[in-house]
Amino acid sequence: MNSLRITTHLTDAVIESLRAGQGVLISGRLLTARDAAHKRMVEALGRGEELLVNLRGQVIYYVGPSPAPPGKVIGAAGPTTSGRMDPYTIPLLAQGLKGMIGKGYRSPEVVAALAKYKAVYFVTYGGAGALLSRAVKAVRVLAYADLGPEAVHEFIVEDFPALVANDIYGGSVYQRESAEKVRMIGIE
Amino acid sequence: MRVIMAGEITTVVARLCREVNVTLGEDVLRALAEAREQEESPRGRDVLEKLLTNAALARAEGLPLCQDTGVAVVFLEVGQEVHIVGDLEAAVNEGVRRGYSEGYLRKSVVRHPLDRVNTGDNTPAVIHCRIVPGDRLKITVAPKGAGSENMSALRMLKPADGVEGVKRFVLEVVEKAGPNACPPLVVGVGIGGTMEKAALLAKEALLRPLGSRSDDPLVAALEAELLAAINRSGIGPLGLGGRVTALAVHVEVYPCHIASLPVAVNLNCHAARHRSAVLPDGIWRLIGSAADRKGKNDVSEEKHKSLGEKT
Numbered sequence: 001m002n003s004l005r006i007t008t009h010l011t012d013a014v015i016e017s018l019r020a021g022q023g024v025l026i027s028g029r030l031l032t033a034r035d036a037a038h039k040r041m042v043e044a045l046g047r048g049e050e051l052l053v054n055l056r057g058q059v060i061y062y063v064g065p066s067p068a069p070p071g072k073v074i075g076a077a078g079p080t081t082s083g084r085m086d087p088y089t090i091p092l093l094a095q096g097l098k099g100m101i102g103k104g105y106r107s108p109e110v111v112a113a114l115a116k117y118k119a120v121y122f123v124t125y126g127g128a129g130a131l132l133s134r135a136v137k138a139v140r141v142l143a144y145a146d147l148g149p150e151a152v153h154e155f156i157v158e159d160f161p162a163l164v165a166n167d168i169y170g171g172s173v174y175q176r177e178s179a180e181k182v183r184m185i186g187i188e
Numbered sequence: 189m190r191v192i193m194a195g196e197i198t199t200v201v202a203r204l205c206r207e208v209n210v211t212l213g214e215d216v217l218r219a220l221a222e223a224r225e226q227e228e229s230p231r232g233r234d235v236l237e238k239l240l241t242n243a244a245l246a247r248a249e250g251l252p253l254c255q256d257t258g259v260a261v262v263f264l265e266v267g268q269e270v271h272i273v274g275d276l277e278a279a280v281n282e283g284v285r286r287g288y289s290e291g292y293l294r295k296s297v298v299r300h301p302l303d304r305v306n307t308g309d310n311t312p313a314v315i316h317c318r319i320v321p322g323d324r325l326k327i328t329v330a331p332k333g334a335g336s337e338n339m340s341a342l343r344m345l346k347p348a349d350g351v352e353g354v355k356r357f358v359l360e361v362v363e364k365a366g367p368n369a370c371p372p373l374v375v376g377v378g379i380g381g382t383m384e385k386a387a388l389l390a391k392e393a394l395l396r397p398l399g400s401r402s403d404d405p406l407v408a409a410l411e412a413e414l415l416a417a418i419n420r421s422g423i424g425p426l427g428l429g430g431r432v433t434a435l436a437v438h439v440e441v442y443p444c445h446i447a448s449l450p451v452a453v454n455l456n457c458h459a460a461r462h463r464s465a466v467l468p469d470g471i472w473r474l475i476g477s478a479a480d481r482k483g484k485n486d487v488s489e490e491k492h493k494s495l496g497e498k499t
Contacts, residue, residue, distance in 0.1 A: 103370065105366060131238060
């Protein structure tokens with residue numbers, strides 16, 4: 001499959017060019033955050049505080065990596081289920097977040113917000129944590145170190161493989177023929 | 189009577205935790221390779237190819253297959269002629285603690301479901317213990333990731349719903365899970381018993397070697413029908429479309445109340461991880477793929493690789 005090489009920060013021009021189903025290879029900086037870090041960020045915003053990490057133009061990878069064994073920069077580092085971050089996502093998009101990488105469905109609210117805030121949702125290979133760790137070249141903790149695997153990390157990645165799952169035009173990689181669903185439920 | 193020191197149990201549990209998270213069972217690898225041949229969608233084939241590469245890489249580099257190294261679910265079959273010196277549950281938890289630390293595995297357990305502070309060592313394990321005839325101890329470690337566990341479900345059907353109701357529920361769970369549970373799935377189904385029995389049956393069904401069929405012809409036919417139906421869904425590998433949505437469907441049944449029809453569906457992602465060891469004749473042995481737990485206590489040890497650790 002022909003993958004498009006893109007680099008973070010994500011510009012509006014790049015986001016406008018992406019369509020659901022397009023394979024990409026991402027290089028540059030990713031931030032990591034999952035359940036606990038999202039909760040803290042959104043609570044901080046609720047108190048009117050500035051975030052410890054500026055999200056403008058950034059891409060968040062939903063991952064809680066396993067610890068780095070000796071000689072490696074990171075352990076396994078595959079995506080977690082994105083839907084759990086849905087309740088926290090819109091306030092972060094409002095802070096300028098431009099991309100998210102995870103696995104699985106997003107809520108209709110988040111999908112609609114992608115168009116509003118001009119951001120894109122990518123999916124990557126769920127359960128291929130060993131393989132994906134190879135694209136991660138450097139790692140450091142940026143915030144919430146006490147959360148361990150749930151801390152906010154900076155990943156420097158090279159050619160990190162992903163697929164555009166939801167674009168700004170309402171396109172989704174998960175749309176299936178409804179006839180197939182009917183066929184499945186109507187088994188004899 | 190056989191005497192087993194708790195410390196031996198700790199050593200073996202630690203080793204099982206390390207190995208099971210790094211090395212995928214031969215049955216799963218075979219099923220993924222077959223799926224790659226069967227899959228028609230290019231995207232699905234690409235996913236299956238990557239999953240096989242991931243398994244080879246994890247094994248070669250000693251990395252976990254998936255960063256979600258799970259909550260450690262531990263099944264114990266304790267022979268009634270076994271005497272354990274020391275605290276059995278503490279020994280298992282110490283094994284999990286050591287295995288997850290020494291193996292650079294992720295610590296994914298919080299001390300309380302509501303205050304959500306990480307225990308830092310992946311304990312406590314979820315332990316299921318059964319007393320069986322004989323003088324052996326069998327330990328199975330089956331780490332369970334949350335992606336697939338969160339999409340699992342239980343429903344108390346009415347007897348009038350019958351087998352059609354069971355099928356509809358299983359398909360509904362798989363459909364709702366879509367990409368979230370990391371298909372191709374292993375689908376464990378427990379039918380009958382009580383609410384908690386059905387859930388346990390569903391989890392135990394995940395321990396069967398992939399591709400095995402139930403001894404009960406009625407259940408075996410249901411397994412085959414469900415697998416075919418799930419693979420007509422079009423969900424495909426990682427939900428990106430394709431023919432292979434499940435690698436296997438395993439159904440376990442148990443007698444139940446005249447008024448009940450409990451059904452539990454425990455989904456497992458493609459990284460179907462479980463590893464067992466038994467203590468017969470003073471030698472710990474590894475079992476690549478746990479045998480059916482139901483009435484098969486005489487697991488033929490000969491064909492299983494020895495851990496090489498004399499106790």
